[in-house]
Amino acid sequence: MIGGGLAGLSCAVALAEAGFRVRLFEKRPHLGGRATSYTLPDGSEVDNCQHVTLGCCTNLADFYRRAGAAGKVRFYDRLHFADVRGRRSTIEASALPPPLHMAPSFLFFDALTFADKRSIASAMLAIVRSGGKPPGTEGASMLEWLHRMEQTPGAVERFWRVVLVSALDEELARTDAHYGIEVFWKAFLSNGKGYRVGIPSVPLAELYDGCREAVVRRGGEVRFRAGVREIRVSENRFAGALLEDGSVEEGDACVAAVPHDVLLSMLPKEMVEGDSALAGLRKIKTSPITGVHLWFDRTVMTEPFLTLLDHTTQWVFNKSLLHAAGETEGRKARPREHAEEGGAEEGVMPRGQYLQLVISASYDLVPRSRQEIIDLCVKELADVLPKTREAKLVKATVIKEINATFSPEPGVDRWRPGQESSVQNLYLAGDWTRTGWPSTMEGAVRSGYLAAEALLAVAGKPQTFLQPDLPVEGLAKIWAARKWEGAS
Numbered sequence: 001m002i003g004g005g006l007a008g009l010s011c012a013v014a015l016a017e018a019g020f021r022v023r024l025f026e027k028r029p030h031l032g033g034r035a036t037s038y039t040l041p042d043g044s045e046v047d048n049c050q051h052v053t054l055g056c057c058t059n060l061a062d063f064y065r066r067a068g069a070a071g072k073v074r075f076y077d078r079l080h081f082a083d084v085r086g087r088r089s090t091i092e093a094s095a096l097p098p099p100l101h102m103a104p105s106f107l108f109f110d111a112l113t114f115a116d117k118r119s120i121a122s123a124m125l126a127i128v129r130s131g132g133k134p135p136g137t138e139g140a141s142m143l144e145w146l147h148r149m150e151q152t153p154g155a156v157e158r159f160w161r162v163v164l165v166s167a168l169d170e171e172l173a174r175t176d177a178h179y180g181i182e183v184f185w186k187a188f189l190s191n192g193k194g195y196r197v198g199i200p201s202v203p204l205a206e207l208y209d210g211c212r213e214a215v216v217r218r219g220g221e222v223r224f225r226a227g228v229r230e231i232r233v234s235e236n237r238f239a240g241a242l243l244e245d246g247s248v249e250e251g252d253a254c255v256a257a258v259p260h261d262v263l264l265s266m267l268p269k270e271m272v273e274g275d276s277a278l279a280g281l282r283k284i285k286t287s288p289i290t291g292v293h294l295w296f297d298r299t300v301m302t303e304p305f306l307t308l309l310d311h312t313t314q315w316v317f318n319k320s321l322l323h324a325a326g327e328t329e330g331r332k333a334r335p336r337e338h339a340e341e342g343g344a345e346e347g348v349m350p351r352g353q354y355l356q357l358v359i360s361a362s363y364d365l366v367p368r369s370r371q372e373i374i375d376l377c378v379k380e381l382a383d384v385l386p387k388t389r390e391a392k393l394v395k396a397t398v399i400k401e402i403n404a405t406f407s408p409e410p411g412v413d414r415w416r417p418g419q420e421s422s423v424q425n426l427y428l429a430g431d432w433t434r435t436g437w438p439s440t441m442e443g444a445v446r447s448g449y450l451a452a453e454a455l456l457a458v459a460g461k462p463q464t465f466l467q468p469d470l471p472v473e474g475l476a477k478i479w480a481a482r483k484w485e486g487a488s
């Protein structure tokens with residue numbers, strides 16, 4: 001297994017459970033890849049960026065269970081929104097059956113006008129009536145589809161954009177309509193629990209402790225600081241991995257679970273050029289996410305997390321509160337073995353409140369300086385968290401992830417290869433492989449499970465790991481079923 005991100009870890013755990021001896025080679029000194037945490041030079045432990053899951057992410061939930069981490073993720077049923085004047089609106093489920101369960105709180109959602117709500121309701125109806133697959137989305141961007149559905153500018157800006165830019169890390173004009181619609185169908189319309197927001201109550205790297213144990217228990221090993229430089233192929237079979245230290249590791253099969261651009265740099269050039277599935281990977285673009293970590297000298301926020309409307313900042317996470325949930329559940333702080341990039345100011349660990357802000361598709365922030373970004377975020381917080389005006393900012397860190405996710409551009413799926421490669425015993429895993437999901441932890445775990453299934457099938461020990469979606473419930477089930485009857 002090359003790569004210890006969620007794709008590699010989920011595949012490794014699945015194969016270990018199937019009785020295989022897995023050796024996992026990870027370039028960095030910790031697990032989790034793009035969803036990880038580390039210790040800053042001053043001792044504070046930070047996630048590279050806040051990660052959230054949703055109730056509809058059934059495979060990620062299954063992976064956390066297998067890794068013994070399910071109890072370290074808390075689910076929240078209420079979503080709080082704040083506008084420029086700091087006014088709050090809340091979205092939560094009612095007792096009505098899906099897809100109507102969110103309707104009452106949506107009706108009272110202050111940030112939208114009646115005309116906005118009416119246009120949103122008609123688009124939602126189109127999604128539900130088609131079982132999540134409305135006609136006319138082929139090749140269209142989400143923005144084109146929303147215009148076709150006659151959405152008001154307010155609905156686009158203060159509803160669709162707010163949800164989708166953070167869910168898919170891309171602007172609506174560059175998002176395949178199919179991905180945007182799936183978010184609403186799976187999370188908000190087809191099932192009453194799909195929208196629940198799951199947030200780890202421990203630093204991200206702590207979620208993966210059980211993975212290492214699962215691999216080692218079966219006689220395998222997890223090697224850190226073990227970067228692979230080259231994948232060797234001979235007579236169309238995997239012939240070994242050349243590590244950065246010059247050693248060569250062999251195996252019955254290899255799963256490459258690294259980012260798509262890294263995979264291209266590892267494989268023989270002539271192989272990439274002669275393989276359209278691999279060469280197509282060059283067409284997959286990436287988009288950035290910026291995380292801003294702010295430590296205040298006092299309590300400035302009471303909600304666990306908040307979504308901002310009409311601001312550059314999209315989400316604010318109350319890390320002190322979210323981690324306190326973990327502490328009360330019995331977690332003890334543990335030492336970390338290393339520190340890496342971050343740029344935190346030197347100083348003592350503050351006792352006030354730690355907030356983490358997230359800005360997805362943060363193209364505009366990439367060229368801006370750390371201080372400019374901090375100033376912008378602190379200014380915006382004053383609108384929605386008035387106590388920050390009086391509070392002292394003790395410490396701040398900005399983490400720009402330039403290649404955070406692949407961009408879900410219209411038509412991107414045609415460049416995403418399956419988990420079996422043209423080399424007999426070489427398998428691919430990663431959120432960028434063909435999973436039907438966008439670039440998310442759920443997509444990464446799906447890819448890991450699919451790679452494990454493909455490998456086990458070839459080894460003559462077929463096994464299923466992929467979990468079904470949440471069931472379509474209530475009226476959504478009746479309406480979606482009518483659509484299929486109509487189609488047949």
Ligand SMILES: Cc1cc2nc3c(=O)[nH]c(=O)nc-3n(C[C@H](O)[C@H](O)[C@H](O)COP(=O)(O)OP(=O)(O)OC[C@H]3O[C@@H](n4cnc5c(N)ncnc54)[C@H](O)[C@@H]3O)c2cc1C
Nearest residue numbers: 003005006007027033034049051052228430431440441444
């Ligand atoms: C800032 C940010 C915020 C995000 N927020 C969310 C969120 O809220 N919810 C969500 O679902 N998703 C989120 N994502 C997306 C999610 O993190 C990714 O989709 C997922 O983690 C990808 O997992 P992966 O295993 O496919 O790839 P990666 O995590 O990139 O794993 C690849 C692994 O390969 C290793 N590697 C690379 N080169 C080598 C080499 N030469 N040899 C050995 N190992 C190597 C890497 O170190 C890494 O550990 C976010 C991503 C970022 C960056």
